[in-house]
Each structure stands twice: as structure tokens, then as C-alpha cells.
Amino acid sequence: MTRAGFVALLGFPNAGKSTLFNRLVGERLAAITPKPQTTRFNISAVLTRENIQYAFVDTPGWISQPKNIWHKALTHQSLSAARDADVQVWVLSLQQRMESLPDSVEAFLLKAPALVAAFTHGDLLAPDERTTRIAILQQELARFPFKGWIDVSTDQSLDDFLTLVGNLLPESPFLYPTDILTTLPTRFFVAEILREVLFMYLREELPYGTEVEIIQYKEGEHQDYIAATIYVEKDSHKPIVIGQGGKMLKKIGMTARQQIEQFIQKPVYLELYVKVAPHWRRSVHRLHSLGYKTP
Incomplete structure (x- = not known):
């Protein structure tokens, strides 16, 4: 008998969803930075262990x-x-206080068919404080129909987590070949890498007003060619991304290129452009063109 299904990692920004996602699949697929809203799109990856296949989905953090x-x-x-x-995993940081849930999210979670709580950042707390925080969260969230609670702060706990989630997956043939890691195209992860580098180098609120679009990706025999546009919301932001004499853009490009080459295991020629897209976060048309789905 085999089991297979989709497992969504859900929660507020900076709860540790992307870190948990990468730990589970054994690869750095999701961008990770200390700043919230680094994850902007659903990211999927497949893990096959013996008779169970998990299709994990890392998701953007809820905005209260x-x-x-x-x-x-x-x-x-x-x-x-x-x-x-098939299974909904609510990732909860033991270092964060509970925020109010968006109405649509709360309505769904109250009726979620297979809800699991996964606690993160417990390794950063003293044992007594960790136990207290878990007890407080369990009390605060008692109204939700959880099938299980588990602290995933340590690598040893991942096996217990996979067992818990695996038992909730439906009996099913495997959904994907056993050697597949993700169904997403390489250009998606190239954009993720670029976005992570922007968050790394740009200060304050500027990274949130940037977006990345891969406009060309040509595979070559010995080297791939990638062209990408970095969008900013204001004219005044463009020179900040470019930097004096182009130094910042060169720094961004060099770091991103090295990480992309490590990811695809191949030399890359990376060309970056910076363009102004006024108030793109408020434009449904612009969001759709960048791949976002709106309510």
C-alpha cells in the first residue's frame, strides 16, 4: 500500500516555513531571509520515502x-x-506572538480536514520557556481541529513529523516519478535566487517594492544566458538598485550569478535591467503579468 498527496506549509511571515520546507526536501529551493514576505509564490517539491510520497508546498505568509x-x-x-x-501544516514560531488571522484563513482552518501544528524556533529557547510557549499556543488554538502537534526545531524531529503527516495522506499511487524533486521550471528558481539577493543587499523597505521577471532564458551547450528585469515602484528607487557607477547592480548580479551557477551546476551569463513599474503592488493588471493570482 502506498500513500501520496499534497502538504501545504502555512503560517504568518517569518514563522520558518521556508526553512522547514528546505530541510524536508534536502535542497535550498525556497528563498530565506530575515525579512518577511520573501516567499511570494507557492513553491512545490516532492519527497519520496519508502511507500509514502509527499508533495510539499511552501506558501507566502498570511497578511493580517x-x-x-x-x-x-x-x-x-x-x-x-x-x-x-490533503494535509495542512500550520507552522508556528515559538518566538512569535499570535496575530489575528485573516477572516478567509480562519474560516478555512476551522474546517480544515487534516490540520497539523508544527512548532519552529524551539531550539532558540530555554527548555522551560519552550514548554510554556507550546502550552500557551495549544490553549490559544484549541478551537481549531488539529490532528497533531509537533516541535520540528531539531533534525531528529523531522522523522516524527513525516510519520505524522504521512499517516494523514490518502492511500494512492505515487503522483510523480520517485526521482523528481520539483515540477517548477528552472527560471522560477532563478527568480527566487535574484529576489533573495535583492533582500540581502537592499535596505529598509526597498526590497518589498521590488519584483523580478525572467525575460529570457537560453540554454547553451556550455553556458546558459539569462536576462532579468528588476522592477521598482518609484523613480527614486532605480538609482539605489543600480548604485553609484553601477556598483550595487554589479554586486547583485555577481552574487546572484554565483548562486544560480551553483544551483544549475553550469556557467551562466546573467544580464540585469532595472525598470520603474509605478505602484505595481496596487495594480491587478501588473500583478497578473508578474504571475500573481488575485482574489
């Missing part, structure tokens, strides 16, 4: 008080993945 249509789009994408999943 959305300020624009982009914030609503992030929560919409997460909720869409949750509805399509």
Missing part, C-alpha cells in the same frame, strides 16, 4: 492587515494551496 492588493494576493495564494492540499 493587508495594505494593498499585493498583500491580498499573497494570502490568496496561500489559501489556494491550503484548499488543494
